[in-house]
Amino acid sequence: xxxxxxxxxxxxxxxxxxxxxxxxxxxxxxxxxxxxxxxxxxxxxxxxxxxxxxxxxxxxxxxxxxxxxxxxxxxxxxxxxxxxxxxxxxxxxxxxxxxxxxxxxxxxxxxxxxxxxxxxxxxxxxxxxxxxxxxxxxxxxxxxxxxxxxxxxxxxxxxxxxxxxxxxxxxxxxxxxxxxxxxxxxxxxxxxxxxxxxxxxxxxxxxxxxxxxxxxxxxxxxxxxxxxxxxxxxxxxxxxxxxxxxxxxxxxxxxxxxxxxxxxxxxxxxxxxxxxxxxxxxxxxxxxxxxxxxxxxxxxxxxxxxxxxxxxxxxxxxxxxxxxxx
Numbered sequence: 001x002x003x004x005x006x007x008x009x010x011x012x013x014x015x016x017x018x019x020x021x022x023x024x025x026x027x028x029x030x031x032x033x034x035x036x037x038x039x040x041x042x043x044x045x046x047x048x049x050x051x052x053x054x055x056x057x058x059x060x061x062x063x064x065x066x067x068x069x070x071x072x073x074x075x076x077x078x079x080x081x082x083x084x085x086x087x088x089x090x091x092x093x094x095x096x097x098x099x100x101x102x103x104x105x106x107x108x109x110x111x112x113x114x115x116x117x118x119x120x121x122x123x124x125x126x127x128x129x130x131x132x133x134x135x136x137x138x139x140x141x142x143x144x145x146x147x148x149x150x151x152x153x154x155x156x157x158x159x160x161x162x163x164x165x166x167x168x169x170x171x172x173x174x175x176x177x178x179x180x181x182x183x184x185x186x187x188x189x190x191x192x193x194x195x196x197x198x199x200x201x202x203x204x205x206x207x208x209x210x211x212x213x214x215x216x217x218x219x220x221x222x223x224x225x226x227x228x229x230x231x232x233x234x235x236x237x238x239x240x241x242x243x244x245x246x247x248x249x250x251x252x253x254x255x256x257x258x259x260x261x262x263x264x265x266x267x268x269x270x271x272x273x274x275x276x277x278x279x280x281x282x283x284x285x286x287x288x289x290x291x292x293x294x295x296x297x298x299x300x301x302x303x304x305x306x307x308x309x310x311x312x313x314x315x316x317x318x319x320x321x322x323x324x325x326x
Contacts, residue, residue: 002185007078007177008046010040010116013158014078016187017071018048021076024162026056027063028080028117029250037124038083038118038177063092063253064115071113076162079116084171085129090115098167099142110165114207116158118211119147120261121309122174132262134210137169138239139266144192145239147171151181153169153236163310164192173211195242197249201231204255204319207246207272209235212261219259219315238268247274247280254285255322258317264292286322 004012018024025048026041032055035042057062058083067077081087087094098111118309138145144166148154154172161168198213199220209218211236220230231249235242242318250256256276258269269290276288291310299305320326 001182003055003070003182004151004179005177006151006154006172006179006181007038007040007042008038008068009155009183010158010172011042011044013045013155013162014041015047015148017159017162018044018052022257023074024076024078024159025054026078026080027056027067029056029058029082031055031080036080038174038248039081040172042176044075053205060086060089061093062228064093065097068101068112071167072101072109073096076112078114078162079114083174084117084119084133085131087115087117087133092215093159094143094167094169097163099140099163099302102142102166107322111167112169114158114161114170116161116170117119118174118271119171120173122304124300124305127297132293133158134238134263135267135271138241143167143169143239144237145169145171146192147210148236149176149208149210149234151189152183153196153234155183156188157192157236158186160189160192163189164187168192168315171210172254176211193237193240193242195245197231197235197245198234199230199232201229201253203229203253204257204322205231205233205246205249205253206233206257206259206315206319207233208259209238209268210261212259215310215312216259217313218310219319222312222316223319228319228323238306241268241271243272243275243279246275246318248305250276251283254283254323255317255319257286257322258288258290259310260290260292261310262292264290267292287326289322291318
């Protein structure tokens with residue numbers, strides 16, 4: 001085992017796959033000379049050279065479109081967005097081309113491409129740089145959407161994403177790049193679409209993904225001090241979504257709390273709520289509760305932001321309400 005940062009896990013995953021397959025390249029703003037905006041491609045230019053680690057102008061639509069075309073012609077591109085807020089400039093290439101070409105070509109063209117970069121809020125970055133677009137991309141057939149919560153998952157899932165023959169949206173977090181964790185020295189892969197039960201429990205199920213999983217685990221630790229045993233599930237992938245793991249947990253605990261960093265309307269939380277009431281309604285002993293960001297843009301003020309972003313006390317309160325405890 002070895003201890004590495006999240007950013008190093010991303011770098012290792014890309015580098016290992018590029019050594020294995022010469023058709024893989026990394027493209028984006030500042031990925032080469034600057035070693036990546038968050039140093040997630042540190043040293044890769046030196047190893048692989050400028051033909052495979054490619055700096056671009058600030059032109060997301062352009063370098064995304066070029067990479068979709070390259071994927072149609074035998075390459076396996078990794079496209080880095082400095083933040084997924086900037087992916088909106090390239091969303092036509094992602095939604096109308098990458099996601100649809102396999103179907104529209106009658107299976108003649110696979111599009112093995114990974115779009116990766118940070119998602120969600122990262123402190124005082126303002127409303128246009130603090131958005132979570134997981135549910136947007138998960139709503140589109142043809143895309144797979146992955147949001148790891150730790151370095152171990154990030155490496156194993158990114159390697160699987162790079163090897164996948166379909167377009168994958170791989171979302172990270174600026175606030176996780178410095179997180180450290182022990183991971184195996186040997187190569188490993190994590191299958192796409194399989195949730196991780198991070199803590200087993202019997203009283204309530206808490207479902208989350210991405211950096212906010214930390215809050216779920218903190219809340220579970222605090223609840224345990226009061227004799228409440230919460231099960232925590234990290235989805236890891238929201239398309240395909242591991243409904244079975246969630247539903248089986250709800251059948252055991254009879255209660256469900258959804259802790260997700262996104263707006264509430266038409267969210268991943270809404271989708272899970274629908275599927276649970278369809279397949280496990282008779283097992284529920286309390287209404288499903290969801291904790292999301294408020295239905296408004298992220299504020300810049302740190303005081304307002306702390307009120308806007310979900311916190312541990314909200315999770316504890318929701319759990320106690322579902323258990324009819326004060």
